[in-house]
Amino acid sequence: MIKVLVVDDSAFMRKIISDILSSDETIEVVGTAKDGKDALDKISYLNPDVITLDIEMPVMDGIEALREIMKKFRKPVVMLSSLTSQGAEATLRALEYGAVDFITKPTNIFKVGSQEKKVEIIKKVKVAANAALLNTVTDKHTVFKKRSIDITNKEEKLDYIVALGTSTGGPRALQAIIPTLPNEINAALVVVQHMPQGFTKSLANRLNSMSQLVVKEGEDGELVRRGYCYIAPGGYHMTLDEVGINKVYIRLSKEKPVSGHRPSVDVLMKSVAKIKYLKKIGVILTGMGSDGSQGIKLIKENNGFTIAQDEKSCVVFGMPKAAINIGGISKILPLESISNEVLNILGVL
Numbered sequence: 001m002i003k004v005l006v007v008d009d010s011a012f013m014r015k016i017i018s019d020i021l022s023s024d025e026t027i028e029v030v031g032t033a034k035d036g037k038d039a040l041d042k043i044s045y046l047n048p049d050v051i052t053l054d055i056e057m058p059v060m061d062g063i064e065a066l067r068e069i070m071k072k073f074r075k076p077v078v079m080l081s082s083l084t085s086q087g088a089e090a091t092l093r094a095l096e097y098g099a100v101d102f103i104t105k106p107t108n109i110f111k112v113g114s115q116e117k118k119v120e121i122i123k124k125v126k127v128a129a130n131a132a133l134l135n136t137v138t139d140k141h142t143v144f145k146k147r148s149i150d151i152t153n154k155e156e157k158l159d160y161i162v163a164l165g166t167s168t169g170g171p172r173a174l175q176a177i178i179p180t181l182p183n184e185i186n187a188a189l190v191v192v193q194h195m196p197q198g199f200t201k202s203l204a205n206r207l208n209s210m211s212q213l214v215v216k217e218g219e220d221g222e223l224v225r226r227g228y229c230y231i232a233p234g235g236y237h238m239t240l241d242e243v244g245i246n247k248v249y250i251r252l253s254k255e256k257p258v259s260g261h262r263p264s265v266d267v268l269m270k271s272v273a274k275i276k277y278l279k280k281i282g283v284i285l286t287g288m289g290s291d292g293s294q295g296i297k298l299i300k301e302n303n304g305f306t307i308a309q310d311e312k313s314c315v316v317f318g319m320p321k322a323a324i325n326i327g328g329i330s331k332i333l334p335l336e337s338i339s340n341e342v343l344n345i346l347g348v349l
Contacts, residue, residue: 001028002049002126002129003030003046003048003049004030004051005032005046005050006018006021006029006033007033007054007057008034008052008054008080009035009054011034013054016112017112018032020112024126027122027125027126031046031048034057035057035058035060035065036062037059037060039051039065040060043069048075049129050076050077050129051077051078052080053065053069053078053079053099054079055082055090055094056087062079062090063090063093063094066079066094066097066098066099070133076133077094077099077100077128078101078124079095079102080105081094081102081105083106084198088201089206091199091202092171092202092206100128100168100315101124101168101169103124104199127316132316156226158187158224158246158248159187159278159346160187160345161187161272161278161280161281162189162283163280163282163283164191164192164283165192165268165269165284165285165291166191166192166194166286166319167193167288167289167291167316167318168316168318169287169315171193173285174191174193174285175207176335176338176339177283177335177338177342178213178215179207179212181212181213181343183213185213185226185348186347187281187342188224188229188248189213189228190224190230190232190250191229192231192268193231194263194287194291196235197233197234199234201233204216204231207229211229213227214227215228215229216229216230218230218232218238220252221250221251223247224249232268233252233263236254236262237252237253237258237262237264237267237268238252238263238267239251239253239270239271240272241271242275242276242277259289259290260289261291264291265295266291266294269292269295269296269299270298272299273299273301273304274302280299280302281299281304281305281307281342282295282296282328283309284307284308285309285314285335286309286314286317286319286335287316288318289318289322290322290323291319293322293328294328296328296329297326297328305331306323306328307330307331307332307333307342308320308329308332308333309333309334310334313335320332
């Protein structure tokens with residue numbers, strides 16, 4: 001049985017989440033807490049396997065409680081976040097401080113009990129129970145000066161497209177790669193991170209603030225430029241459209257989700273595999289499921305070089321494992337070696 005402690009300042013939310021989790025025969029809710037301080041008191045004697053933790057609470061909020069939990073108990077935590085820009089920023093901080101994953105609260109609180117949300121909550125708690133807890137991240141890559149955006153650079157030669165796909169544990173994995181790349185690279189990065197609308201914008205802003213590359217959400221019809229990193233906006237598929245030599249444009253669409261995801265890593269990577277005039281690198285990072293395995297295999301089959309994050313450095317090894325198992329990967333590397341490998345291929349190192 002997976003023992004869970006549910007922490008939320010709303011009695012209504014505590015009841016709903018507890019009922020949802022208890023409906024699964026492999027999960028036992030061993031207790032509830034009304035704020036962070038209450039949670040810390042109860043963890044020591046309830047010894048839960050997983051904690052669901054609301055971000056906004058009185059007395060001690062979720063972020064402060066999370067830091068204490070990681071310091072004293074090292075337990076897997078799944079955050080509950082509101083669908084607001086403040087909620088997105090707080091969630092990204094929580095993921096940096098060691099939370100395994102997050103669940104968004106619908107704007108209509110009664111939709112928390114919807115079938116789709118029930119499945120998500122149970123699935124994420126089960127994944128968290130078996131997730132690897134990594135050391136917390138520090139902002140150690142803030143040494144770079146920001147690239148000055150010069151519209152005359154539009155004709156700079158672009159040689160490579162680097163496509164990255166990730167899910168659970170992704171924000172921290174991206175933070176270990178993107179801020180370490182210099183702006184002189186002869187490449188553009190395109191990224192799919194499974195996240196809802198609004199959260200991807202906060203992720204782009206956060207990575208942009210600590211990177212030399214310009215990191216932003218991709219926009220429909222935008223010309224892809226070297227020294228830029230484009231993140232697929234939540235709720236949209238992002239693809240690349242090659243128009244002539246060294247001219248690649250971003251396309252966004254609301255086509256149906258693929259394997260339950262929009263954006264989908266497979267959708268992006270399959271479009272990258274079709275590019276003829278640029279060299280291609282595919283990178284599959286930590287995440288549950290198998291999204292991206294088919295797309296990255298196509299990149300490899302179309303003369304691209306492909307990298308998978310190794311099991312030891314993943315929060316969840318699902319996505320890299322799926323890509324490795326179907327023969328889609330050229331090289332398996334620990335997270336801390338991936339940016340150097342990319343720079344080697346680009347001829348920077």
